[in-house]
Amino acid sequence: MAAKRKVNNLLALAVLATVIERPMHRYEIASKMRERGKDRDMDVKWGSLYTVVQNLAKAGFLEVVGNERDGARPERTIYAITDAGRAEMVDWTRELIAQPEPEHYRFTAGLSVVAALPPDEVVELLGQRIEALSRIIEAARRELDEIAATNLPRLFLVEGEYGLAMLEAEAVWARSLRAEIAEGTFPGVDLWRHMHTVGMEPAEVAELIERGMTE
Incomplete structure (x- = not known):
């Protein structure tokens, strides 16, 4: 049986799998995910990325590690994955690989x-x-x-x-x-x-x- 996730959205898994490489701000996360075709692998709604990142941070899976400013652009918050986030990503991946779930097409x-x-x-x-x-x-x-x-x-x-x-x-x-x-x-x-x-x-x-x- 699928576990009840604190952030139950496959976009969250994609974010964790991206940020695990190194700390990133939201724009870089989106860029990396697009570059790797994550929107082909799962139902990615780019407009909800900000909310998903915020929810991951609230759940303790991401943490703010700094801010950066590029010219006149608004300041960007940089996020890093936490130990809890790594554990969540691994557990979620195990579940997706091992447990068949009804999917609607x-x-x-x-x-x-x-x-x-x-x-x-x-x-x-x-x-x-x-x-x-x-x-x-x-x-x-x-x-x-x-x-x-x-x-x-x-x-x-x-x-x-x-x-x-x-x-x-x-x-x-x-x-x-x-x-x-x-x-x-x-x-x-x-x-x-x-x-x-x-x-x-x-x-x-x-x-x-x-x-x-x-x-």
Whole structure:
């Protein structure tokens, strides 16, 4: 079971993993995170960075170690990670690696109500998704190859490898589903098509399903 975190926001983990290198002010933290593509690895909302840093400091995971001024710019507060912050980062990372948690995806939401569309349209839409996935996969492979060519240790590429593997798995599954619907082998596809052809009301469809008439 996931622990209840004092700052339960993955942006906080990204901040801790950045500041662990050395003390930084918020602008440098954001710059380093963007440079390393952390907004691709997790749901980063840059507008909440200030609040997250403040909350980490309040929780005792960061501490103020100084201030600096660059020309006419406002004074910048410099933060360092504390021992408690290091322990939190390590414990949180262990949890994320070891414990599967339900994750909500837009595609899953669409699939959950896909019966609202006629099967022939779904075939077309899945085709569009597969084409888009192919382009994304190609770009992801190219990016990984380019990064690997810089001799960066694979240890720092595994999240990209995982993301690529998930995209490839989704594309395989989407192609399989599309083929089943297009070829008429998907169970209940005739009823699915019929309910759209005759304009059946949802209540009628629900009744048929309850009676086991899905073929």
